[in-house]
Amino acid sequence: MSEIASRVREIIAQELGVEMDKVKDDANFVEDLGADSLDTVELVMAFEEEFGIEIPDEDAEQMQTVGQAIGYLNEKE
Amino acid sequence: MATRRVVITGVGLVTPVGLDPESTWAALLDGESGAGPITLFDASEYQVRFACEVKGFDPEAHMERKEARRADRFLQLAMATAGQAMTQAGLADDWGGTDPSRAGVIIGSGIGGLPLLEQQHKKLLERGPSRVSPFFIPMFIADMSAGMVSMRYGARGPNYATVSACASSAHAIGLAFRSVRHGEADVMISGGTESTITPLCVAGFASMKAMSGRNEDPTTASRPFCATRDGFVLGEGSGMLILEELEHATARGAAILGEVVGFGQSADAYHLTAPAPDGAGARSAMQYALDDAGLEPTEIQYINAHGTSTPANDSSETAAIKSVFGDHAAELVVGSTKSMTGHTLGAAGAIEGAISTLVCQRGTIPPTINFHEADPGCDLEYAHGGPMKRPVKTALTNSFGFGGHNVCLAVTRWDGE
Numbered sequence: 349m350s351e352i353a354s355r356v357r358e359i360i361a362q363e364l365g366v367e368m369d370k371v372k373d374d375a376n377f378v379e380d381l382g383a384d385s386l387d388t389v390e391l392v393m394a395f396e397e398e399f400g401i402e403i404p405d406e407d408a409e410q411m412q413t414v415g416q417a418i419g420y421l422n423e424k425e
Numbered sequence: 426m427a428t429r430r431v432v433i434t435g436v437g438l439v440t441p442v443g444l445d446p447e448s449t450w451a452a453l454l455d456g457e458s459g460a461g462p463i464t465l466f467d468a469s470e471y472q473v474r475f476a477c478e479v480k481g482f483d484p485e486a487h488m489e490r491k492e493a494r495r496a497d498r499f500l501q502l503a504m505a506t507a508g509q510a511m512t513q514a515g516l517a518d519d520w521g522g523t524d525p526s527r528a529g530v531i532i533g534s535g536i537g538g539l540p541l542l543e544q545q546h547k548k549l550l551e552r553g554p555s556r557v558s559p560f561f562i563p564m565f566i567a568d569m570s571a572g573m574v575s576m577r578y579g580a581r582g583p584n585y586a587t588v589s590a591c592a593s594s595a596h597a598i599g600l601a602f603r604s605v606r607h608g609e610a611d612v613m614i615s616g617g618t619e620s621t622i623t624p625l626c627v628a629g630f631a632s633m634k635a636m637s638g639r640n641e642d643p644t645t646a647s648r649p650f651c652a653t654r655d656g657f658v659l660g661e662g663s664g665m666l667i668l669e670e671l672e673h674a675t676a677r678g679a680a681i682l683g684e685v686v687g688f689g690q691s692a693d694a695y696h697l698t699a700p701a702p703d704g705a706g707a708r709s710a711m712q713y714a715l716d717d718a719g720l721e722p723t724e725i726q727y728i729n730a731h732g733t734s735t736p737a738n739d740s741s742e743t744a745a746i747k748s749v750f751g752d753h754a755a756e757l758v759v760g761s762t763k764s765m766t767g768h769t770l771g772a773a774g775a776i777e778g779a780i781s782t783l784v785c786q787r788g789t790i791p792p793t794i795n796f797h798e799a800d801p802g803c804d805l806e807y808a809h810g811g812p813m814k815r816p817v818k819t820a821l822t823n824s825f826g827f828g829g830h831n832v833c834l835a836v837t838r839w840d841g842e
Contacts, residue, residue, distance in 0.1 A: 363491075364491060365489060365490040365491025365492075365494065366491075386559040386560055386563070387491075389559040390495075390558060390559055390560060393555075393556065393558070393559075396555075397556070402555075
């Protein structure tokens, strides 16, 4: 696993209060990891913080699974 | 319709002297002070550097990890005491088969989520508006304690917060008592919660010269009714009571701990922070509570006083007690458990309501510690020098808040009928 992927997974586990083994690539934040609308905003803010970037709302909306988030942040780094 | 009676079937306490009702009670009887140097932030540059903090509290023992991480501390404390009280009442699992649409929640806080406010405001100033958490507003607003407790238990009846500074949770219990008495609900989870040992709060109270300045000796600083008192000691904590309609409680075989019989409230209409020196507002609140309960002054054996350890409160409260009780004022025992818990602001009324319930149930009055020197302005019999064995059928508990809000609650021992 890339370094970025492992940082993303850790943030997700921390922010959503789930065990690391649940944070699989195809896990959907809302459906599989129990996130609500506020959680997803906070999660995106945590990504911004960790990677020192701004994520526009349009991009954030496209990020619905662990894999999508890792892909997006890999590209940005 | 006959008057519906309102009994207490559960209590919850997280205080600076204990993380549950039994450990708090034991510490109170031992005369243990909850005061110490502030550890929740670096207070080394502050005028007042000590407080009564809740020690060793683990929010994850009471909430899911995610929820615990986001909830401000006043919410964590309320979830803990609500859980304790609901468990004791036998209602934590599925309401013991009763109807949750007939159950409500009223929880008071004087301030709300000040720690979170300060943290988020710092973020705003240092890193800009896009860094402010979406959880800031929901986890800061003072009513979220009532909201979260209703979500945990599915309580669909009346639901709100009361805000009247240091009378907040006494108002919560009084209004919950009325909800049950008037038939609006059968069960009410009611109490208070406060956690504002923060830079801004400590600085603000220090500027008012409201707090004790005894930094060198924190455990002796809160000394209600003593001639040498010099201010209150800031505390934090939560108290919760389950109030239940009598028939509802007996039908399900609940153990009854006590009964709420009276609620009186008034305003000083006098000053932002100072109590009226003659205690007129406090006097009215006590009188209304007696009237509401249909009690004569001679039927009261114990008053858990507001007793903050400020020069102004303790003498005006004493004057008020004397004007309500006349000769009987010399017969009853007055005490302030704030000598040990510190002043938990909006949580104080509920914490002291719970303590008063235990006093009636157990026939022991906790001491007012640090009472060493009589003050001519405070000339009642104050419980001090160790726990006092004394049958108490009925107790009053006073709570007064900045703004001139006065509340008095009357609770009695449950003797089986």
